[in-house]
Amino acid sequence: MGNLVVQGVNKAFAGLKALNNVNLNVQSGTVHAIIGPNGAGKSTLLNCFVGKLEPDTGTVMFEDQSLLNRQPHEINQLGVSRVFQTPEIFPDLGLLENVMIPAFAHRDGSFRLNWLPRIDNEAEIRERAEHMLEDVGLADNKADHAGALSRGDKRRLELAMCLVQEPRLLLLDEPTAGMSRADTNNTIDLLKRIGERGITKIVIEHDMHVVFSLAQKVSVMAQGTVIAEGSPEEIRGNPKVQEAYLGGAHL
Amino acid sequence: MFGLSKKDGTLFLVVIGMTLFAPILLNPFPEGSELAQFNAGYPDLMQRFVIFGIFAIGFNILFGLTGYLSFGHAAFLGVGSYAGVWMLKLLTMNVVPAIMVSVVVAGLFSALVGYISLRRSGIYFSILTLAFAQMSFALAYSVLTPITNGETGLQLALDDPRILGVSQVNGSIPPTNFFGFEMRDGFTLDIASWSFTFNVGYYLCAAIMLIAFYLSIRIFRSPFGIMLQAVKTNQQRLRFTGVNTRPYTLAAFIISGMYAGLAGGLMVAMDPLAGAERMQWTASGEVVLMTILGGAGTLIGPVLGAGVIKYFENIFSKINDNVLYNWFSFMPDALQDAFVFMIHPFIGKGWHLTLGIMFMLVIICLPGGVVEGGQRIAKLFRRKKSGPADSGAASLPNSTPAE
Ligand SMILES: Nc1ncnc2c1ncn2[C@@H]1O[C@H](COP(=O)(O)OP(=O)(O)O)[C@@H](O)[C@H]1O
Ligand SMILES: [Mg+2]
Numbered sequence: 001m002g003n004l005v006v007q008g009v010n011k012a013f014a015g016l017k018a019l020n021n022v023n024l025n026v027q028s029g030t031v032h033a034i035i036g037p038n039g040a041g042k043s044t045l046l047n048c049f050v051g052k053l054e055p056d057t058g059t060v061m062f063e064d065q066s067l068l069n070r071q072p073h074e075i076n077q078l079g080v081s082r083v084f085q086t087p088e089i090f091p092d093l094g095l096l097e098n099v100m101i102p103a104f105a106h107r108d109g110s111f112r113l114n115w116l117p118r119i120d121n122e123a124e125i126r127e128r129a130e131h132m133l134e135d136v137g138l139a140d141n142k143a144d145h146a147g148a149l150s151r152g153d154k155r156r157l158e159l160a161m162c163l164v165q166e167p168r169l170l171l172l173d174e175p176t177a178g179m180s181r182a183d184t185n186n187t188i189d190l191l192k193r194i195g196e197r198g199i200t201k202i203v204i205e206h207d208m209h210v211v212f213s214l215a216q217k218v219s220v221m222a223q224g225t226v227i228a229e230g231s232p233e234e235i236r237g238n239p240k241v242q243e244a245y246l247g248g249a250h251l
Numbered sequence: 252m253f254g255l256s257k258k259d260g261t262l263f264l265v266v267i268g269m270t271l272f273a274p275i276l277l278n279p280f281p282e283g284s285e286l287a288q289f290n291a292g293y294p295d296l297m298q299r300f301v302i303f304g305i306f307a308i309g310f311n312i313l314f315g316l317t318g319y320l321s322f323g324h325a326a327f328l329g330v331g332s333y334a335g336v337w338m339l340k341l342l343t344m345n346v347v348p349a350i351m352v353s354v355v356v357a358g359l360f361s362a363l364v365g366y367i368s369l370r371r372s373g374i375y376f377s378i379l380t381l382a383f384a385q386m387s388f389a390l391a392y393s394v395l396t397p398i399t400n401g402e403t404g405l406q407l408a409l410d411d412p413r414i415l416g417v418s419q420v421n422g423s424i425p426p427t428n429f430f431g432f433e434m435r436d437g438f439t440l441d442i443a444s445w446s447f448t449f450n451v452g453y454y455l456c457a458a459i460m461l462i463a464f465y466l467s468i469r470i471f472r473s474p475f476g477i478m479l480q481a482v483k484t485n486q487q488r489l490r491f492t493g494v495n496t497r498p499y500t501l502a503a504f505i506i507s508g509m510y511a512g513l514a515g516g517l518m519v520a521m522d523p524l525a526g527a528e529r530m531q532w533t534a535s536g537e538v539v540l541m542t543i544l545g546g547a548g549t550l551i552g553p554v555l556g557a558g559v560i561k562y563f564e565n566i567f568s569k570i571n572d573n574v575l576y577n578w579f580s581f582m583p584d585a586l587q588d589a590f591v592f593m594i595h596p597f598i599g600k601g602w603h604l605t606l607g608i609m610f611m612l613v614i615i616c617l618p619g620g621v622v623e624g625g626q627r628i629a630k631l632f633r634r635k636k637s638g639p640a641d642s643g644a645a646s647l648p649n650s651t652p653a654e
């Protein structure tokens with residue numbers, strides 16, 4: 001459950017080969033980190049999983065179902081949620097509403113003409129959303145609309161929006177970028193806790209501290225291909241990685 | 252209260268009160284006084300207030316919630332009008348079938364227009380709706396003359412079948428009625444030098460507007476309504492959240508089209524004729540102005556906007572130079588002439604100019620429309636009451652976005 005198998009994915013933008021024969025095997029219930037320099041194609045790869053982009057060739061299988069040629073909302077309804085690199089929230093709405101909307105989508109499916117009840121009376125959804133806000137540490141935030149949050153808080157809100165859907169596969173595109181060290185540690189704790197719930201996670205991350213404290217497996221991307229793969233320890237010692245990614249600096 | 256939150260319930264009660272007592276509230280000046288021309292409490296205008304209120308409430312469900320700006324909603328009002336007149340011609344002068352068929356026909360037509368137009372968003376969506384409306388106008392004006400009676404407009408006739416009613420009464424067309432209560436009926440109450448007219452047609456329209464308003468509050472506060480608001484603020488995010496946005500926007504489009512059809516049906520119930528000009532782009536633009544002027548995305552704003560615009564159209568347009576000379580008669584002649592000369596462009600036929608200036612002022616100073624103006628005034632009062640020592644700003648952290 002929650003496993004993802006990517007085979008031979010290629011994607012070119014007007015001649016630029018953003019993804020070059022990418023293979024990936026993300027095992028059920030694990031945290032799989034993808035690291036690599038800027039422009040390596042990490043976000044593009046995630047785009048191919050959620051219906052934002054269609055790869056030119058290749059297959060993407062989630063629990064024996066193809067994720068290709070599907071609408072974004074269908075993929076989400078299959079159990080895949082994503083945190084974007086630049087936070088994607090509902091800036092004009094309140095924090096609670098931001099989290100209730102994905103909870104409604106999770107309960108009601110992709111469309112339901114549910115106009116009779118009042119959202120105030122949707123106690124169960126409300127409680128779950130409040131609980132989720134607590135989990136990410138936004139329960140006491142007084143901002144009246146989500147657009148007023150700091151960048152780090154927006155990202156935590158987006159994380160709450162994804163988690164409230166109880167996804168089986170969670171895609172995190174740099175979830176701690178723009179956060180303070182303390183907030184980063186909180187987020188690591190949170191991600192570890194949800195790790196206990198058995199959600200499969202793919203984390204794109206620049207912060208090696210985050211990668212090494214979370215991931216069971218690391219794939220290193222450069223120029224559109226996976227150049228190395230292994231446990232964090234194996235990756236740390238891999239000279240090829242140090243050269244491509246760190247310009248020789250020590251991890 | 253009525254299944255609404257306390258705040259919404261209070262607002263609804265206030266609106267009920269205002270519509271019930273509108274014949275009195277809108278006639279504050281004694282008959283025959285200088286200011287009597289500012290009275291708006293006559294049946295014809297009051298009917299227009301609530302009918303256009305319905306039109307704008309419906310428009311706001313689309314534009315205010317989802318942000319999709321339609322420039323073609325007058326087409327649905329027009330289609331509703333034609334359908335309504337046909338029911339009065341074919342079935343009965345009872346307005347109930349006419350109104351119901353208006354809503355249904357406008358709903359079907361808006362389903363078609365919405366299905367196609369919603370394939371695009373932003374300006375392209377607006378242009379598509381505008382194109383549909385202008386096509387409808389052109390069709391109604393010429394090609395579909397057998398159905399619409401072209402430029403003359405569709406009217407009742409003495410030889411209409413009216414299979415559930417009568418074709419004529421004593422050689423004239425029977426009046427529209429609601430189970431026997433004639434729309435033009437009513438009574439006038441004279442108190443001292445004041446005169447108030449209570450009209451059956453107005454109260455039917457008002458009752459229907461209250462239902463329409465109530466339904467819109469329910470939609471605003473429902474999970475369905477929150478999805479529509481999410482479309483406006485970040486449609487992309489909503490898609491990646493597992494929501495198929497197309498049926499949501501289409502549902503909002505159809506609901507607002509049905510409201511427009513309801514308004515069209517009520518128009519012919521009050522005055523049984525329908526013309527193509529009702530579908531013209533200016534009519535579509537008017538409901539956009541009403542909604543923005545009152546406050547798009549707020550509950551009561553569109554109704555207020557409709558009221559303001561209809562008031563200007565009917566009252567300001569009636570002020571002429573003679574009236575002005577009367578007002579300034581206490582001045583020396585030269586000064587009187589100068590004043591009349593200066594104000595002249597803004598009154599009578601120039602009411603559009605006044606309205607335009609007002610609209611610009613609202614957009615620039617009060618982007619939230621009349622409702623935002625009201626909120627600011629209310630805040631000012633509350634701050635005064637609590638005194639300057641009180642940290643007024645802290646106790647009023649957020650103005651509610653959807654009043
Ligand atoms: N929609 C797009 N159109 C054109 N080029 C794109 C598009 N998306 C990404 N790219 C290019 O593909 C490459 C990989 O980008 P990206 O996946 O964002 O890298 P990363 O997330 O690893 O930093 C970059 O060169 C980027 O400019
Ligand atoms: Mg990226």
